[in-house]
Amino acid sequence: MEAPAAPGRAAGSDGVDGLAQEPSEAVDVGRVQGEFVALHQDVLRELSSSPYEATALLWLALKQAELHRPEEPPEIRNYQLGFLLAPSFFLTPSEFTEAVDRLEARGFVDRGRRVRCVDQPRGGPRRGAPGPARPPADAVERGQSHLGRRADDHLSFRLTPMRGPGPARPRRGSTIIRPVCLTTDRLILFLWEVLMPSAITYTRFGGPEVLTFSEVDMPQPAAHEVRVRVRAAAVNPLDNKIRRGELAGVFPAEFPITPGMDVAGVVDAVGDAVSGIALGDEVFGVATGGAYAQYALLGGPVVKPQGLSWEVAAALATVGETAFRALKHLDVRGGQTLLIHGAAGSVGAIAVQLAVARGVTVIGTAGAADLERVTGLGATAVLYGDGMVERVRAAAPQGIDAVLDTSGAGVLPQSIELAGGPERVITLADMSAAQYGVRFTGMDPSDRAPEALPELAELAAAGKLTVPIWRTYPLAEAARAHADIDTRRNRGKIVLLP
Incomplete structure (x- = not known):
């Protein structure tokens, strides 16, 4: 296909200009999202290439439209909202750089690092059209002081979140930089002015x-x-x-x-x-x-590890290291019996699995709704609450060698009684530990076991360690x-x- 023509139509007059014909005070989110995704798909088909190239070219075209038509900020806001709502329109610095380089090699971007305007032919600006404006004298200096690096470096960026549908906010730099075409380094500077993580x-x-x-x-x-x-x-x-x-x-x-x-x-x-x-x-x-x-x-x-999901990897870091460290401090070994309070919790569940894998007999306390789950992890499940001490003794007539309290539910006196002394009890959550002579682990940064994470990650990737993920939420719903x-x-x- 003729390299410059198709994306010029898709990202220019037939696409960008048609995305939001009439500026308005309110934005129909569903319509903008649908039209923008469709626009990206059109560009992707015309390019016959990767989604990265389509995203990069579409974004460059939108910036050209913003600079070329500053008198219509609500329309531009719709374009930006489309980027925000549509899935996967987010490139790392290397992805953006590589995409622009590929577009340049195919003729969609000038070899001189100048973005070709969407409404001009490949040979240069239309007759009578203004040429590229010179950057403000302090553009590079502003870039260096604001970004802490050279102005021509490629930076990561993301669209500024919307505060809700409505009229556009004034954008910094939009009344200063008005070229018909942008050099790549000035494009990055401009993006950084309006885009923040x-x-x-x-x-x-x-x-x-x-x-x-x-x-x-x-x-x-x-x-x-x-x-x-x-x-x-x-x-x-x-x-x-x-x-x-x-x-x-x-x-x-x-x-x-x-x-x-x-x-x-x-x-x-x-x-x-x-x-x-x-x-x-x-x-x-x-x-x-x-x-x-x-x-x-x-x-x-x-x-x-490749076999480890992002969710499990993130969930494993603190709870995995904590469980590993607590067992290391207790030094429980195969053939011994360990009582874990809060065995259904995130730390407790990992501690149960690690201890069972080492041949330790585990008694785990939990609520009624979690007893079956604790049993499934390999422990003997015991209901917490009144009568817990008697139930633990019945489940472990051989006695308790050590106690790990992950619950902070005020069970230290009973734990000391079962273990025969405070020196075989560790808590991760009860701030009254010192009162009972019990070791509290977790507040001291030097009290860590960083060697735990590679081992735990491999176990989880191999399916030998389960990290319970209850639910995921978007970042904005923290x-x-x-x-x-x-x-x-x-x-x-x-x-x-x-």
Whole structure:
């Protein structure tokens, strides 16, 4: 096919111009979404190539329309809303760069790094049409100071979230940069002015309602960190306690806070001192600056096995390491008997499986609704509540060698009684541990077992370790996930998907 013609029609007069003929104060979301997806499919068919190229060309065309027709911002807002609503219209820096390079090689973008206008022939601008405007004198300097890098570097970007259907907001830069054609580096600068990554943040302690979906700065990795494009972020009960301010003495607040610890994603930036990890690697681990985000930083990334899902990888990080560490401290061995309180919870369920695999006899306490599930994990299930001590003794007449409390339900006195002393009891959740002489593990950053994650990931990928995923939510619905945990509705891990 004739290279420039087809996409010019699809992304230009027949596509972009036809997406929203009449600017309006309100946007019909369903219509815009449907038309935009159809438009992308038209471009994809005309290109006879990859969705990445279609997305890149369509986005370039839309930016041309925005710059060429600044007098119609509501229409442009519809174009932007289409990108926001349509699935999979999100490219990493490398994906965008490669797509533009392929388009350039095929003649849809000028070799001189100038985006060919959608309404001009391949040979150059139409007769009488203005040429490319020179960038403002301080464009590169602004780019360097705002972005912290050269203006011609390719950056990751994402559409700014809509605050709801309605009239367009004024866009920074839209009245300054008015070229008919854009060089690639200036296009990136322009995109960065209007596109920002998003995250869940809160500016005060409180209930789930304090969590908001916000624009944030792109996090930059330190020397020993990597940045990932987040594919999944797990929600932990600890996140809720921090949000409520219950642990302000342990985790000092520096608002705004991006919550979350456990994350899995694709590496898109690597610190200078990082080795063994490359761009594009699929990794998981504990975030150093919040996980409920489109981008997060990791200080000790672990490569994700191919057979491990994003959801399980994110869910495994904290609960898996915690269960592994607790068993390591208790040093339970094959032939011994371990009592686990909260055996149906996320940490408890993993601890049960790890202990059973080592030949340990496990007694697990749980509520009536979870007894069958605990039994399915390989433990002897015992109902908690009044009479629990007698039921445990009946289930384990040989006695209890160690106790792991994952529940924080005030069971330390009974646990000490069953184990014969506090030295064989560990709690992960009862803040009164010191009162009983019981070890509390989890608050000290040095009290970690990072060696656990690669081993646990391989076990999970091989189907030898089950991580219970109760439900997934879009990132923007983090407040709903927190409400589920606050009211104890969940029966397993909740994972957020950006």
